[in-house]
Structures are given as structure tokens and as C-alpha cells.
Amino acid sequence: MQNSSIPYQIRAALLQLEPSLDVDWNERLTAIFNDVDMALREEIDSQILRSKEIVWNRMTNTFEFKAQSSLAILKHGLSNERMRAIAKTLSESLEDLKTLDDSAQIADYLENAIEQIDQIQVDENFLLQREKLLIRRTFLLNAAKVIRRMQITPPQGVRQLSEAQIKCFIIEVYIKQQLLGYWFKPLLKRNSPFMKLPIFRYYLSKQQKIRHFELVKTSEFIFVTAPVMQVEHNPYSVRRFLAEEKGAIPDQVFLNVIVLDLAQAGENDYIDRFKAQIECMVTIQSQIHVDVMDLVIQLEEVCENTLIPMLIEPIQFVAKNADVVAQMHLKKFENALTSDFFKPVHEAVKTHLSHIEEFDYLYLNAHRLYSELLAYYREFKEQPALVFNPNVQQFEYKLVGFLKLMEKRRQDTFVPLNQAEWDVMHQRSLKPLQDIRFVITESLLDFRELTIYTNKLKRQSAEKASFLKRMTKGQQAERDLLEAQKAGQQLKHKMFMSILQAPRMSPRCSVFLEFESLHNFSDNERHYAFPCGDNGLTRLPILLRLPDNYTDFDVENFNASIHFDLNFSVASKAEKMSYELNYST
Numbered sequence: 001m002q003n004s005s006i007p008y009q010i011r012a013a014l015l016q017l018e019p020s021l022d023v024d025w026n027e028r029l030t031a032i033f034n035d036v037d038m039a040l041r042e043e044i045d046s047q048i049l050r051s052k053e054i055v056w057n058r059m060t061n062t063f064e065f066k067a068q069s070s071l072a073i074l075k076h077g078l079s080n081e082r083m084r085a086i087a088k089t090l091s092e093s094l095e096d097l098k099t100l101d102d103s104a105q106i107a108d109y110l111e112n113a114i115e116q117i118d119q120i121q122v123d124e125n126f127l128l129q130r131e132k133l134l135i136r137r138t139f140l141l142n143a144a145k146v147i148r149r150m151q152i153t154p155p156q157g158v159r160q161l162s163e164a165q166i167k168c169f170i171i172e173v174y175i176k177q178q179l180l181g182y183w184f185k186p187l188l189k190r191n192s193p194f195m196k197l198p199i200f201r202y203y204l205s206k207q208q209k210i211r212h213f214e215l216v217k218t219s220e221f222i223f224v225t226a227p228v229m230q231v232e233h234n235p236y237s238v239r240r241f242l243a244e245e246k247g248a249i250p251d252q253v254f255l256n257v258i259v260l261d262l263a264q265a266g267e268n269d270y271i272d273r274f275k276a277q278i279e280c281m282v283t284i285q286s287q288i289h290v291d292v293m294d295l296v297i298q299l300e301e302v303c304e305n306t307l308i309p310m311l312i313e314p315i316q317f318v319a320k321n322a323d324v325v326a327q328m329h330l331k332k333f334e335n336a337l338t339s340d341f342f343k344p345v346h347e348a349v350k351t352h353l354s355h356i357e358e359f360d361y362l363y364l365n366a367h368r369l370y371s372e373l374l375a376y377y378r379e380f381k382e383q384p385a386l387v388f389n390p391n392v393q394q395f396e397y398k399l400v401g402f403l404k405l406m407e408k409r410r411q412d413t414f415v416p417l418n419q420a421e422w423d424v425m426h427q428r429s430l431k432p433l434q435d436i437r438f439v440i441t442e443s444l445l446d447f448r449e450l451t452i453y454t455n456k457l458k459r460q461s462a463e464k465a466s467f468l469k470r471m472t473k474g475q476q477a478e479r480d481l482l483e484a485q486k487a488g489q490q491l492k493h494k495m496f497m498s499i500l501q502a503p504r505m506s507p508r509c510s511v512f513l514e515f516e517s518l519h520n521f522s523d524n525e526r527h528y529a530f531p532c533g534d535n536g537l538t539r540l541p542i543l544l545r546l547p548d549n550y551t552d553f554d555v556e557n558f559n560a561s562i563h564f565d566l567n568f569s570v571a572s573k574a575e576k577m578s579y580e581l582n583y584s585t
Helices: 007-015 025-034 038-052 073-078 083-098 103-118 126-149 163-183 198-211 240-244 268-278 290-312 320-353 356-381 388-408 419-462 467-505 555-568 572-583
Strands: 054-057 062-065 214-217 220-224 244-246 253-255 257-260 525-530 542-547
Touching: 007 038, 007 356, 025 038, 025 062, 038 054, 038 214, 054 419, 062 244, 062 419, 073 083, 073 126, 073 419, 083 126, 103 126, 103 163, 103 240, 126 163, 126 419, 163 240, 163 555, 198 268, 198 419, 198 572, 268 419, 290 320, 320 356, 356 388, 388 542, 419 525, 419 555, 467 542, 467 555, 542 555
Parallel strands: none
Antiparallel strands: 054 062, 214 220, 220 257, 244 253, 525 542
């Protein structure tokens, strides 16, 4: 059996599995293994379960989760004193968490702690970033373990939330989303078996078109989650889940999240109460033109019918051409993403939308759909034939970079702008890359001349010469060579530091992926994403790769990479013309 033979649906389900958080992880695994043959079980064990530290007993067909994570233990393995102190403080704070029982106080504790961890400054230090992310993950897993054992007092309200519902949301929605980030994929799909139930077919599917809520599935409940109007607001916030906002009218209540208990979905009284709560759900109260709503529906169909199938359908790899097949498939996906997703969004933002509410509506829905594509891409790249493919990994950097730039540059793109204002924002989006190209162009000729001169001195020193000539000229040649090498290193260091300065000077128009994504992409390389296309909306970003330090910096390779990326881009003419206008003189 080939390694790639794990069916997509099984692979996708297992990649979302978190034994530390999912109450029913064992049952889900058992159900999958009962439906597959022994050869496929072996593949699942080898490719997925071992990395999650799940031990499969072949004789009994049972599973055991072996991973043990503790901040109290982790702190002793951290190399940085400040990180050890942070881990110690968080570990002690978990003891304080055990004394709480008020759900609002627990929500405040969790969200404040995560906010403090995310604000830890690591000054572009890869080791510190790795330890910060390790502390973050361990804290979340430890917190989940504590909360599962706690007694929680539910808040008073119209929903009459239960302790089980609160724990389920905190652990399987909020904490899991904090762990997986962009790769969190909890939403029910239209082809889910649940959609055949009467409550979905005859009620929720219709209400979803009006209220634009999400259906988040967990082991026990389905959480109906209202949309947020600010992307920086987490729709899965525990505080938001608990809140019941009073309206201006007596007995009027606004709800952000409503719980559907499928065990009671067949009871008429329960369904009546559930429908009454849906009527209280926060929705988008604004004048959204029907054309904008139709565009969002169009984008949803593009994702569901074109883009997601390209990430789900198996690719036929042959050992000798696997890399070529992968590149061709990614190019096909990028072309479809550009023409069917980026282009209609760009046209709407630039020429069709009028009210800020419409810009917000399109932004939030485009962000939601694109984030979902990222989750599917993660499952796509975990195929054995792709997992170590550098092109597949680089493409993920670009995908994440686009989303981060979309978030950073929202006020430069998804707002009403006239043509002059749009052009200003477009030029601003090009600046960091222009600055980098200027640095390279300004110093490249000197660097090449120094390299030629250094190589010439090396050849001369290696040539055979008479003993007298070696005595009289050898020392001078050696000094010249050392000076040339020193000058070359100084120039390379200057270029390297100037390149690093460009994204720092334009933080809204650049993304340092290793330090802005909360994921360990690389431990020894820097990856920067810069806007590409018209105001950064029509193309995936330009990706630049740098070593962690200047000694490993290859000037010629870096220069060739910039030229290749710009020439490869459809939008390269605009970038090159703008560059010439600004720096040709």
C-alpha cells in the first residue's frame, strides 16, 4: 500500500484530533479503525498517531494517549532565564485557577493569560520564539486539564447554560482554536449528516442565510456563533460566549452564541426555546446591498466547488516527477484562487462598494473563507509525498502571508477610497520591497567587484612561485586578501542589515512569518511576505527568504530570487515600473 492511500476525510478528521482536548477522541479513533483494513490502520498509525503521541495496541485495537505536558516540568528545560520565570509564574497561576468557580472569572483569567503570553517580546530571537510558543501550548493544555476537573458555576441568563456546555466551549472551541490558529476547522459543512436532521434542513439552513452565523461542532454540542464585525475580535472568545447583552427594550437580550444540544433536538419544547434564542442573536444590522451578499455567496461556491476540491482530491504522484506534479498542481490552484477569489473581491472593493458596512461585510466573509482554505491546505500538505516538499511549504508561507497582510492593511484596502487615495495605498504597499531592491542595486556592483578581486588574490596565492618571490610578495598578498575578504564581509553585513530594516520600517506592508503567525515555520531561516498586485489584493505576496545571520547570506542567490519572484508574478510590470520611477536615478 502506498503512503498516500489514507482517504482525505479520514486524514482531515485525524489532523483536527487533539486528545488533550477532545473528550471523544478515543471513540472517534475506534470508529475509524473499525471501518478500515489492517494495512490502512498501519498507515494511520505511522503517519498521524505517532506524531500525536497516541499509542495503538494492535492486539486489542485500543488507544492510549502518552503525552504529558506540564509547565512545572517545562520550566527546567528552558534555556532562557526570563522564559523560565514566565513558565514558573504561569504554573503558579494555574493553582489559583483551581480556586475559581465563577465562569466569568475563569474567562477573564484565560484570555488575560493568553494575551500576556502573546505580548512577550522576543526581539526576533528564534530560540526565544520557540520557547514562547512551547510555553503557550503547554499552558493551554494544562489549563484545559484543570478546567475539565473544576466545578463551574454557570451565569444566570435566558440560555440557562450548563456546566458541561461551558466546559465544552472553553476546551473544545476556545482553547483548541488558540492551539490550531488558522488551521482550526470546526464548522459543519453542507454535506454533513447533521444537515439532514429537521432542525437543520427546515430551520437553521434558512436562518443562516439571514443571520450569517457559524455552526461549530464539538463532541457534545453544536454552538451557533454570531459573526463579529472586527476581525481582531475572536468569535470564539469565552467572554463573548458567556455574555448576554441587555437591549433598550425591557426583556430584550442580544446573544452571541447559542447552544444546540442534539440529544434534545427531537423535543418540541426544547426546539421552541432554541428558536426563540436564535431570534435574539446578534446580527449585522446595516444596509448591505443584495449584490454584495450575492458576491459572498459566489465566493462560498468558488471555495466549495473549485478551491477546496483541489485540496481534497488525490493527486497521482510518480516517484520521479512528484516535485513537478506538485508545482503544477499548486500553480493551477493559485490561478484559480487569483481569478475566482482575489479578482472579484478586488473589483468589488475598488469600484463597486459604497458604504463602510459593505466593506466590513465583505472583509469579514473573505477573511473567513480564506482562513478555511488555509485549514484545508494544512491537510493537503500533510500527504507523505508532499510533507517534505520545499515548494509546498513555501506556498503555505505565501498563503499565510496574504491573510496576515489582509489583516494588517484592512484600513488601506477595505475602506472607501477614491482613485488618488487608492494609488497612494498601492505605492505604500510596494515600498518595503522597493527599499530592498534599492539596497541590492546600490551595493551589488561593488560586491561583485570585491568578489572578483578576492578570487583573483586567492588564485595568485595558490600559484607556484619561486622561493624568493614567495618571501618578498607572499606577506603582502596575504594582507591584501585578508583586507578584501574583510571588506566583502562588511559590505555583506551592511546589505543584510539594510534588508532587515526595510520590513521593520514598513510593518503594515510586511509580515515576518516566523514571529507573526504563532506557528513554528522555521528555526533558522527568516521568511518575509510583501504585498503583490494592485494594492496587494490581486496576487499572493512576494516571499523573501533570509538566513538567521549575515554569515550565511548569499547575495547573488538573494538577488536572483527577487528577480525571479517579480518576473514570475503577473503583476511584475507594475512593481518594476514603480521601482524604475523611484530609483532609476
